[in-house]
Amino acid sequence: MSWFTRKDKGILTPTESKREAPDGLWYQCPSCKKAMHTREHRLFAYTCSNCNYHEKIGSQEYFELLFDQTKYTELDAMLSSGDPLNFVDTKRYPDRIKATEKKTGLKDAVRTAHGKVNDIEIVVSAMDFSFIGGSMGSVVGEKIARGIDYALAHKIPFLMISKSGGARMMEAGFSLMQMAKTSAKLALLAEAGIPYISLLTDPTTGGVTASYAMLGDFNISEPGALIGFAGPRVIRETIGKDLPKGFQSAEFVLEHGFLDFIVDRKDLKDKLSSLLGMLA
Numbered sequence: 001m002s003w004f005t006r007k008d009k010g011i012l013t014p015t016e017s018k019r020e021a022p023d024g025l026w027y028q029c030p031s032c033k034k035a036m037h038t039r040e041h042r043l044f045a046y047t048c049s050n051c052n053y054h055e056k057i058g059s060q061e062y063f064e065l066l067f068d069q070t071k072y073t074e075l076d077a078m079l080s081s082g083d084p085l086n087f088v089d090t091k092r093y094p095d096r097i098k099a100t101e102k103k104t105g106l107k108d109a110v111r112t113a114h115g116k117v118n119d120i121e122i123v124v125s126a127m128d129f130s131f132i133g134g135s136m137g138s139v140v141g142e143k144i145a146r147g148i149d150y151a152l153a154h155k156i157p158f159l160m161i162s163k164s165g166g167a168r169m170m171e172a173g174f175s176l177m178q179m180a181k182t183s184a185k186l187a188l189l190a191e192a193g194i195p196y197i198s199l200l201t202d203p204t205t206g207g208v209t210a211s212y213a214m215l216g217d218f219n220i221s222e223p224g225a226l227i228g229f230a231g232p233r234v235i236r237e238t239i240g241k242d243l244p245k246g247f248q249s250a251e252f253v254l255e256h257g258f259l260d261f262i263v264d265r266k267d268l269k270d271k272l273s274s275l276l277g278m279l280a
């Protein structure tokens with residue numbers, strides 16, 4: 001029996017809008033429509049040379065941008081999800097996991113690695129939106145918790161790069177438990193005086209915003225990122241009022257005191273290492 005059935009027909013996302021880092025020779029900016037060579041786009045850290053639109057990228061691209069000589073060691077690479085609820089929607093959950101693994105080459109929606117950023121040892125957990133909308137299930141929570149354990153054991157800083165639609169409904173309560181688990185682990189990191197930096201990227205929403213993404217010693221973001229808990233439609237219907245312009249953009253969230261600063265992805269590595277240098 002299906003847990004949910006889609007009532008509204010015609011809600012479709014074309015395959016090309018689901019892609020994270022586009023390949024092929026040319027890249028067309030979805031914001032200003034300017035075309036640029038993919039090599040140039042990569043050199044600009046996947047931002048538009050014309051309007052600075054930050055394309056969504058995954059853990060692989062962040063690891064390559066951040067780690068010195070792109071050298072890093074991945075932690076818990078083979079951890080993958082069980083099916084605690086025997087969940088079925090349009091597909092059985094294990095079949096959905098298998099199909100997504102095959103399509104993305106990933107085991108779940110987060111990858112953790114340790115290495116050096118401008119000679120500073122660090123652990124980085126980066127989320128992948130291409131894996132079921134970057135949803136947070138038990139594997140995401142467990143990998144982040146283990147990444148924090150590694151940072152604690154080696155007394156090195158922890159960087160979380162969030163990109164998520166929120167909790168993974170196929171694991172229901174098990175997903176929500178990850179909020180408490182990761183928050184408790186981060187408290188241990190804070191007690192030990194080890195820096196935790198949280199980078200929120202487009203989009204960071206739901207249970208991820210409500211737990212580890214907002215618990216950094218520094219909460220930073222990329223320009224233009226959507227940051228929020230519930231979506232604007234739900235909020236509008238709940239409060240019965242129109243929302244202010246730019247609501248839930250990184251710039252709006254910064255203005256209202258929820259972020260420490262916004263960092264251009266091209267400067268991310270240097271800003272990060274100078275920040276960590278000051279905290280050391």
Ligand SMILES: [Zn+2]
Nearest residue numbers: 029032048051
């Ligand atoms: Zn552009």
